[in-house]
Amino acid sequence: MLHSDICIAGAGVIGLSLALELHARNLRVTVIESGHPFREASWAAAGMLAAQDPHNPLELSALAQLSVALYEQFLERIETLGGLAVPFQTSRTLQSIGPSGSRHAPLAGTLFDSSANTFPVPPAYRLIHEHSIDPRQLSASLFAALAATSIRLLAQTLVVSTKSTSSGVEITTSSGTIEAAHFIDCTGAWAGNPDYLVIPIKGQMLAVELPADFQIDTTLRTADIYVVPRTIGPRAGQAIIGATVEDIGFDKTLHASQIDELRQQAIHLLPELAGANLLDAWSGLRPATSDRLPIIGPHPTRPHHWISTGHYRNGILLAPGTARVLGQLIVGGTISVPLGAFSPLRESLRNTAAQ
Ligand SMILES: Cc1cc2nc3c(=O)[nH]c(=O)nc-3n(C[C@H](O)[C@H](O)[C@H](O)COP(=O)(O)OP(=O)(O)OC[C@H]3O[C@@H](n4cnc5c(N)ncnc54)[C@H](O)[C@@H]3O)c2cc1C
Numbered sequence: 001m002l003h004s005d006i007c008i009a010g011a012g013v014i015g016l017s018l019a020l021e022l023h024a025r026n027l028r029v030t031v032i033e034s035g036h037p038f039r040e041a042s043w044a045a046a047g048m049l050a051a052q053d054p055h056n057p058l059e060l061s062a063l064a065q066l067s068v069a070l071y072e073q074f075l076e077r078i079e080t081l082g083g084l085a086v087p088f089q090t091s092r093t094l095q096s097i098g099p100s101g102s103r104h105a106p107l108a109g110t111l112f113d114s115s116a117n118t119f120p121v122p123p124a125y126r127l128i129h130e131h132s133i134d135p136r137q138l139s140a141s142l143f144a145a146l147a148a149t150s151i152r153l154l155a156q157t158l159v160v161s162t163k164s165t166s167s168g169v170e171i172t173t174s175s176g177t178i179e180a181a182h183f184i185d186c187t188g189a190w191a192g193n194p195d196y197l198v199i200p201i202k203g204q205m206l207a208v209e210l211p212a213d214f215q216i217d218t219t220l221r222t223a224d225i226y227v228v229p230r231t232i233g234p235r236a237g238q239a240i241i242g243a244t245v246e247d248i249g250f251d252k253t254l255h256a257s258q259i260d261e262l263r264q265q266a267i268h269l270l271p272e273l274a275g276a277n278l279l280d281a282w283s284g285l286r287p288a289t290s291d292r293l294p295i296i297g298p299h300p301t302r303p304h305h306w307i308s309t310g311h312y313r314n315g316i317l318l319a320p321g322t323a324r325v326l327g328q329l330i331v332g333g334t335i336s337v338p339l340g341a342f343s344p345l346r347e348s349l350r351n352t353a354a355q
Contacts, residue, residue: 006183014186029151047135049068053095064321070321081146086134088131094111160173168183184308196344205262206282217229225266287310289312
């Protein structure tokens with residue numbers, strides 16, 4: 001039987017960031033992934049670190065600010081360990097302040113001329129200083145960082161069940177049993193458990209190749225759509241356009257009509273995108289709770305079990321902050337931000353009330 005201090009289920013951005021955080025606290029960590037690591041929601045994400053998106057729930061703001069404050073050191077640590085950098089792709093966002101469904105006038109392409117000294121903000125928009133990264137670059141760098149540590153990553157291994165014991169948790173997987181002092185559920189949209197309900201919210205997205213005379217370095221975001229340019233690395237010169245928000249269960253089917261609708265909405269905002277070639281389209285399943293806030297903390301009834309899921313539209317942003325506070329909770333120490341809004345108990349109580 002394999003022994004570990006920590007067993008994490010799920011190798012998305014939340015599970016892998018937590019693995020690094022707990023390893024840095026001198027704990028032996030094993031991560032179990034049922035499929036390929038980092039190939040679900042985390043792979044699908046646009047990579048905006050949208051802490052100041054006015055559509056985020058207010059309760060998210062302290063954790064989001066903590067994550068923003070930790071992001072550079074999080075990326076530096078990954079680079080130091082594995083040797084692969086994760087550069088910021090963009091550093092500013094033009095955010096529409098209108099609600100969903102607002103009619104937006106097309107924006108002048110000259111607005112995005114990065115050689116211009118000033119950045120005139122059009123009416124009904126505000127300029128936000130926020131970064132974005134390419135989650136697929138983060139994935140490659142995280143794997144290199146993990147390989148330089150003693151963290152064990154078991155791919156294509158399903159966590160089937162867990163049982164509290166006097167000294168920790170016994171974890172039954174599709175290829176054997178693991179004993180650990182702590183078990184942490186980071187299975188994203190699959191964290192469905194009668195105690196804390198998480199649902200998948202599908203997002204479809206596309207990537208286009210920007211025309212040579214329309215290379216932009218600013219993210220554009222409204223309540224309904226975003227355009228996120230890639231400026232450095234293998235995808236430089238591309239832009240990600242997203243995303244649908246669909247509550248239809250575990251279904252990742254791509255629909256050409258919805259991809260085209262996203263594209264047309266983006267062209268309406270930025271007419272220069274009419275000349276952009278479609279490169280790729282994909283979908284992912286965001287882990288969502290009923291109040292759209294994550295669940296972070298100890299399991300309400302099962303000793304030595306912890307939960308970290310439900311990061312919905314902001315898991316790339318929230319990963320370093322979540323890893324930090326969960327590390328503080330597990331090892332014992334001052335918690336950087338209040339976690340009441342993310343208590344597993346609230347979901348548990350809600351489910352009990354609904355029965
Ligand atoms: C289209 C789209 C765009 C997005 N854009 C952004 C963005 O711009 N910025 C941002 O911050 N966030 C964004 N997000 C949200 C972000 O991607 C998610 O919040 C985040 O990836 C969730 O990470 P996770 O590790 O919890 O889940 P996942 O990445 O889904 O990882 C969970 C893992 O658990 C594994 N698993 C499931 N069950 C088991 C089991 N029983 N045993 C072992 N392993 C199991 C799965 O295979 C999976 O690999 C976007 C999401 C989508 C879909």
